[in-house]
Amino acid sequence: MNIRISVISVALLATIYIAGCGRAGVLEDPIIEDLGTLGGDGSFANGINNFGSVTGASFLAGSPVVTHAFRYVDGQGMVDVGTPVPGAQSIGMKINNGGLICGGYVDVNGFNGAFIASAALNLTSLDGPHINDAWAWDVNDRGQIIGETSEGFSPPRATLWTSATERQDLGTLGGTFSVGRGINETGQVAGYSGTRNDTTSLAFRYTSSVGMVSLGTLGGPSSHGYGINDTGRVVGESDTVELHHGKRSAPGITTDRTVHAFLWTEGVGMADLGALSGNSSIFGRGNSTAMAINNNSVVVGFSTLGPMEGGTKHAFRWTKEEGMIDLNTLLPIGSGWVLTEAIDINDKGAITGTGLHNGKRRAFRMFHHPVGVVKA
Numbered sequence: 001m002n003i004r005i006s007v008i009s010v011a012l013l014a015t016i017y018i019a020g021c022g023r024a025g026v027l028e029d030p031i032i033e034d035l036g037t038l039g040g041d042g043s044f045a046n047g048i049n050n051f052g053s054v055t056g057a058s059f060l061a062g063s064p065v066v067t068h069a070f071r072y073v074d075g076q077g078m079v080d081v082g083t084p085v086p087g088a089q090s091i092g093m094k095i096n097n098g099g100l101i102c103g104g105y106v107d108v109n110g111f112n113g114a115f116i117a118s119a120a121l122n123l124t125s126l127d128g129p130h131i132n133d134a135w136a137w138d139v140n141d142r143g144q145i146i147g148e149t150s151e152g153f154s155p156p157r158a159t160l161w162t163s164a165t166e167r168q169d170l171g172t173l174g175g176t177f178s179v180g181r182g183i184n185e186t187g188q189v190a191g192y193s194g195t196r197n198d199t200t201s202l203a204f205r206y207t208s209s210v211g212m213v214s215l216g217t218l219g220g221p222s223s224h225g226y227g228i229n230d231t232g233r234v235v236g237e238s239d240t241v242e243l244h245h246g247k248r249s250a251p252g253i254t255t256d257r258t259v260h261a262f263l264w265t266e267g268v269g270m271a272d273l274g275a276l277s278g279n280s281s282i283f284g285r286g287n288s289t290a291m292a293i294n295n296n297s298v299v300v301g302f303s304t305l306g307p308m309e310g311g312t313k314h315a316f317r318w319t320k321e322e323g324m325i326d327l328n329t330l331l332p333i334g335s336g337w338v339l340t341e342a343i344d345i346n347d348k349g350a351i352t353g354t355g356l357h358n359g360k361r362r363a364f365r366m367f368h369h370p371v372g373v374v375k376a
Contacts, residue, residue, distance in 0.1 A: 030330050032337055035072045035363040038080050042361035043070070044354040047094035047101075047138075050346045055081070055092030055101045056354075056363050067091060069103050071121070072363070084115045084123040092117075094138045094344070102136035102145050114147050116164065124164045134159070138183045146180035146189050158191050158206070170206050173214050180206070181236075182228040182292075190225035190234040203236050203264070215264045218272050220257045225264075227292040227299075234264040235290035235299050240272065261290035261301050261318070273318050276303035276326050288316070288324070292344045300342035300351055315342035315353055327351070327366065339364065 037043045040059025047055045054072040059065070069081035069092035083090040083105050090105040099119030106112055114126040114136035126145065127134055133156065136147040145161040149169075158170040158180035172178045175194020182190040189206040193214075203215040203225035217223040220239020227235045239257045261273040277286030288303035299318040303326075315327040327339045339355035350367035357364070 030366050030368050032331060032335060032339075033365045034357045035365060036078045037362070038068055038070055038078060040064070040066075043078070043363040044341075044361065045072075045352040045363035045365070046092060046343050048344045048346050048350055048352040048365065049095045049097045049099075050348060051097065052346070052348075052350055052365065052367070053095055053099065054352050054363065054365055055095040055103070056352075057091040058363070069101065069105075069117070070363075071095065071099075071101060071117075072365070079121070081117050081121055082123060084113065084125040088113075090115070093136060096139050096141050096143075098141060098143075100139050100143060102139040102147070104135040104147075114145075114149070114161075116145060116161075126161055126164055126167075128165065128167065136161070137179075137181045140183050140185050140187070142185065142187070144183055144187055146183040146191070148179045155194075158189065158193070158212075160187075160189065171212055173202055173204060173212060175201070177201075178204070178212070181224075181226045182234075184228045184230045184232070186230065186232075188228055188232050190228035190236070192224040192236070203234065203238065203262075203270075205232065205234050205264070207232075216270050218260055218262055218270060220259075223262065223270070226290065229293045229295050229297065231295070231297075232266055233293055233297060235293045235301070236262055236264075237287075237289040238262045238270065238272075259287040259289070261288040261299070261303070261316075261324075263290065263293070263297075263299060263318075273299065274324050275305075276314055276316055276324060277305045290318070291342065294345045294347050294349070296347065296349075298345055298349065300345045300353070302341040302353075313340045315339040315351075315355065317342065317345075317351065337364070339366075 038058040039061030043058035045056035057067040069090040070078045072078045087108045088105040092101045092103040095101045101117040112133045114134040117123045130151045133150040139145045148156040149159040150156045155177035158178040160168045173193040174196040175198040178193035180189050180191040192201045200221045203223040204212045206212045218238040219241030223238035225234045225236040262270045264270045275286040275288040286305045290299050290301040293299045304313050316324050318324045336358040342353040345351045
């Protein structure tokens, strides 16, 4: 399972390289910004706080493969966060309202580590005794960090850090592995865990009072939780009962299922948010993944369009009132952008993620009024 974590890190690098408001969360006359790079050919964004500051990673000058975490702040632009150990590559995953950045790095031996960077960009490794691999996925304003750690050659476990040296294993849903992906201001956690014999993985919500609870699926065998807001609503992706391309591997066993973004609400359960692909496609509908949800319950993510629509990936925003909207349809004509992934959204509706700007992979920030200024 150490290999599994390494694969996640490599995939994050390789896939992305290749590949007030009026009404709450509704973009009006959106502004789209290219956040630039650290001198290399591409960048990608993973987190945004309520002041509009962004973190992610950028390729460095002269290298098509080496990345460093960055922090983007208005008036300063993109700044290199660096790495906690010499020669490593790093990725910023989330940034809280105090400017703390959490993320992960890959050292020269290919092992993964987790780190936290202060507002002054002092980096601290979150690795501890016996930890072989680690990754930090999210941080709240209390400084609690959620991620995963692996001891020796054991599978990864969802891990909650309350300080650089104090960590808690959150357990599993009966399997051998779990991953914590999102944390809110009350310490509730969203993620996913293996079940008995690790035959499937299921999205979970963890609370200190109840522990880890399965959120179920949209009818298929597996689900994954990625984001959580302060009311405890969780978003992610789930297999559905619908066959993608209608394949069956054996009687009663389906393969290549459609995966859809979900919103889970306590007392209501898991709701299917659909996909950007037209529902009438006879060649299978597109897949979708929800990555984040803000405190106005606005959801962002990405959706792979159906085969009849080219099979490309587009960023989306979902609201209860409007449903799922392709962010590309909101862009000014001739913007030069194709937004492929919306990864995070703040409470003012500003969105960050990755797209192609005039053919170059770039981190973007999209908002509908000056960041940090509430429109009356």
